[in-house]
Amino acid sequence: MKARYLTFLGLFGAALVALLSCSDPIYATIETEKKTDTNTLGLTLNIYDIAVPAPGNYYVAAGGVFQGILNGTTVTWTPNSNDSSRPFNPKGAICNALAYLLSANRLFGGFFTQSGNLGLYKSASGGNYSFGPGYGTPITATASPGEQVTLLRSANGVLFMGGTNAQGTYELDYSLTDGTTWTQEIPTLAYPITGVGYDGPTNENYWAVSSPTVPPGSTNTTTAVVYKSNTNPTSFSQYLTSPVPSGDQVNGVFGDSVGPTGGHVFLATRQNGIYWSKDGGSNWYNISADSQNNLPVSYLCVAGPVDSPGGSVYIAGSDGYGYYTFTLSDSSLDHDRFGDSTILLYTSSVSCVAADNLGATNNVLMGTNANGLWRGVFDSSGNLASGQSWTHE
Amino acid sequence: MLLLACTAAPVFAADNAGAAASQYALGDQTMSINAGMFVPLFLFDNNFSGIPFLGHNPPQLTLGAVGSLSWAAYVTPQIRLGVDIAGNFTLSPNANVLLMLPFVVKAAYVFTFYPFEVPLSFGIGMNIVKYTTLSSIDLLLRPGASFYWIYNSSWSFGANLLYWFDMQFSSGNERYGNFLEFSLSALYHF
Numbered sequence: 084m085k086a087r088y089l090t091f092l093g094l095f096g097a098a099l100v101a102l103l104s105c106s107d108p109i110y111a112t113i114e115t116e117k118k119t120d121t122n123t124l125g126l127t128l129n130i131y132d133i134a135v136p137a138p139g140n141y142y143v144a145a146g147g148v149f150q151g152i153l154n155g156t157t158v159t160w161t162p163n164s165n166d167s168s169r170p171f172n173p174k175g176a177i178c179n180a181l182a183y184l185l186s187a188n189r190l191f192g193g194f195f196t197q198s199g200n201l202g203l204y205k206s207a208s209g210g211n212y213s214f215g216p217g218y219g220t221p222i223t224a225t226a227s228p229g230e231q232v233t234l235l236r237s238a239n240g241v242l243f244m245g246g247t248n249a250q251g252t253y254e255l256d257y258s259l260t261d262g263t264t265w266t267q268e269i270p271t272l273a274y275p276i277t278g279v280g281y282d283g284p285t286n287e288n289y290w291a292v293s294s295p296t297v298p299p300g301s302t303n304t305t306t307a308v309v310y311k312s313n314t315n316p317t318s319f320s321q322y323l324t325s326p327v328p329s330g331d332q333v334n335g336v337f338g339d340s341v342g343p344t345g346g347h348v349f350l351a352t353r354q355n356g357i358y359w360s361k362d363g364g365s366n367w368y369n370i371s372a373d374s375q376n377n378l379p380v381s382y383l384c385v386a387g388p389v390d391s392p393g394g395s396v397y398i399a400g401s402d403g404y405g406y407y408t409f410t411l412s413d414s415s416l417d418h419d420r421f422g423d424s425t426i427l428l429y430t431s432s433v434s435c436v437a438a439d440n441l442g443a444t445n446n447v448l449m450g451t452n453a454n455g456l457w458r459g460v461f462d463s464s465g466n467l468a469s470g471q472s473w474t475h476e
Numbered sequence: 477m478l479l480l481a482c483t484a485a486p487v488f489a490a491d492n493a494g495a496a497a498s499q500y501a502l503g504d505q506t507m508s509i510n511a512g513m514f515v516p517l518f519l520f521d522n523n524f525s526g527i528p529f530l531g532h533n534p535p536q537l538t539l540g541a542v543g544s545l546s547w548a549a550y551v552t553p554q555i556r557l558g559v560d561i562a563g564n565f566t567l568s569p570n571a572n573v574l575l576m577l578p579f580v581v582k583a584a585y586v587f588t589f590y591p592f593e594v595p596l597s598f599g600i601g602m603n604i605v606k607y608t609t610l611s612s613i614d615l616l617l618r619p620g621a622s623f624y625w626i627y628n629s630s631w632s633f634g635a636n637l638l639y640w641f642d643m644q645f646s647s648g649n650e651r652y653g654n655f656l657e658f659s660l661s662a663l664y665h666f
Binding site for chain 2: 088106108119425426
């Protein structure tokens with residue numbers, strides 16, 4: 084009997100010593116955990132786009148169009164989660180795309196209703212960027228009749244629209260007339276336009292990508308097609324030296340026309356991380372995908388700089404793993420995952436990011452799939468500023 | 477510590493001349509089911525610097541719930557050795573669940589004051605801790621006392637008060653969690 088007990092205790096002790104080496108710093112994490120502030124926007128919204136017409140003035144496309152005004156450290160949202168009215172939407176409409184065009188001083192939005200497509204609208208101008216009755220104006224002169232908006236982007240004063248038409252194909256259109264008239268630039272695409280960007284006055288390239296949008300782990304092997312147009316947006320052609328590996332897709336395109344070296348283009352891919360170029364595509368750098376659960380992280384978007392205007396720290400939103408931060412450098416191609424595992428943003432899909440860094444504080448807004456909008460005040464290093472916590476708007 | 481508890485048993489016995497004789501003997505076994513409240517007390521590191529769990533608003537960890545199943549066998553009329561599997565949870569400021577699943581070997585010295593019995597116990601074991609995406613296997617020391625009313629020769633009912641000292645040896649982030657369990661218990665002898 085004694086021998087049995089001693090054997091049992093010995094084995095138990097040995098197993099215990101071996102197992103104790105498997106420790107994550109759970110208590111150290113709890114020790115510093117801060118409660119996330121919550122606001123009134125709605126915590127489970129799908130955020131499709133964020134527009135920042137002016138410092139501290141935010142518009143969010145999340146079915147409804149929501150306006151946020153920053154007062155000091157708090158954003159006041161109209162409408163809020165207690166208000167089911169949608170004063171910024173055309174009556175009965177749902178918004179899935181939003182862009183601000185500086186030259187027009189208006190927002191442009193893509194809308195549909197429960198019964199079908201509503202199409203493209205432009206907002207009122209002069210500070211009240213509402214699409215609501217009496218303010219918004221439908222734009223019928225789109226490139227294809229009845230075209231449904233899938234993406235809106237403003238790049239170097241040009242308004243781009245990705246859309247799908249009555250034939251079921253996708254296309255890229257642009258407007259040089261503040262949204263009044265539209266030109267079909269890339270017709271009859273098999274897959275939607277997932278991003279458009281402009282890489283700055285040094286390179287003067289417009290970039291667009293047509294790509295299937297597929298969830299992580301799927302077996303889709305259709306390669307994204309990259310398009311490029313030099314100098315003006317009227318000459319897009321397929322970019323045959325695309326850095327995107329065969330079989331991979333592109334979820335988002337970001338063009339930074341300022342940047343530390345005069346402009347960049349970024350391609351956020353599903354399997355191979357982020358590709359970026361500072362010389363119009365002559366050379367590409369790859370920030371390889373992080374691995375989570377033995378799968379490459381799928382990146383949904385890139386935005387920045389988030390440290391300061393003209394800075395060098397950028398953010399990539401991921402599908403299910405929060406966001407990653409990286410600094411542009413030829414020698415360092417690393418990125419770091421946002422590290423606070425105690426808040427919901429850590430495991431959220433970050434679909435869009437906007438940096439509001441022209442005002443008194445450097446606010447970074449992150450839109451997620453089904454986890455609402457998050458806002459943090461960043462420091463000049465591109466990190467959440469000391470003493471700040473995320474607000475789940 | 478387990479050996480200490482065992483060797484100390486005769487000392488306790490000698491100090492307790494008034495206690496009634498135990499009705500159990502070598503080979504008798506017990507099974508108990510316990511459920512109750514789990515109170516996070518405080519946390520400290522290697523420099524004895526730390527925080528009280530309930531000292532903030534909102535608290536770093538809320539009051540939680542605990543449940544366990546225990547088996548033990550008598551090795552003498554006063555001493556039981558056994559194992560205990562438990563589970564508990566508490567919530568963080570962001571409503572994340574701190575989950576603990578300890579597996580403990582324990583020894584108990586049972587004072588009997590018929591119709592009551594008071595087991596003083598000491599347990600040692602591993603504590604599987606899960607929190608958001610983090611996980612850890614900690615060393616758990618768990619001294620405590622129970623108070624039972626002996627209903628009949630098979631059943632006793634009572635309560636446990638146990639101190640959980642959970643040692644987390646995460647490299648560079650060593651922390652020692654201190655908790656209190658208060659649980660109601662039903663004990664079956666067979």
